[in-house]
Amino acid sequence: MTEESAVKVCVRVRPLIARKNQRFILVLFHSNGNVNTNLSLLTDRVFAADETTSQLYNDIAKPLVVSTVEGYNGTIFAYGQTSSGKTFTMMGTSRTLGVIPQAVEDVFQTIKNFPKKEFLLRVSYMEIYNETVTDLLVDSWKRKPLEVREQINVG
Incomplete structure (x- = not known):
């Protein structure tokens, strides 16, 4: 070294x-x-420690969620040091909803508001930890690292 x-x-x-x-x-x-x-x-925005997850969601994530319902791709990415609050911010608790539950709620509420429009939802829920990418929508006992490819057709 x-x-x-x-x-x-x-x-x-x-x-x-x-x-x-x-x-x-x-x-x-x-x-x-x-x-x-x-x-x-x-920066787009740096949040102070005393700001709530709802403030973060409304300022940053909600406009992105709305744009996805309009047909745009969107990504919500939490990055930070271990134990800095990423999981709490993204998942929340039963009393304080995190970014993901609020986003899902808004997507389905928006779809409900347009009954004559057809929607196709595709969602990825991944974790990148120690340079390993894992699909969190797969049952934990079946989970294995995802293969990262630089080009779709080549691998």
Whole structure:
């Protein structure tokens, strides 16, 4: 292992709350004490810890869900450190619905609102963990890693 690959990085984002299309600075603190502030990102939205899953769903996911009912493809992707709240945000609890249950509810409510229109739903529910892709719609005892292909026809 080289010295460079052994460097541990801690990330701090400033400001913690970014408005739409606001640029913010990503500050990297290396274990050797060096600081790199040369990186910046353009965000759609960064949510603070005190904001609810419903706020996140209404601001980010609901417009995407509505557009899928209009025929567009959509992806909701949760990314973050282990134990950072991804599963809670996506699944929720029996009292606090997560993004996925709210999205499913909205899709079927929208379909119900258009009784004369025909809909075809295709849904994928996957987990990417330790570079392994798993289909979460398959029974857990049958589950095996999915094959990742770079090109549809070649493999």
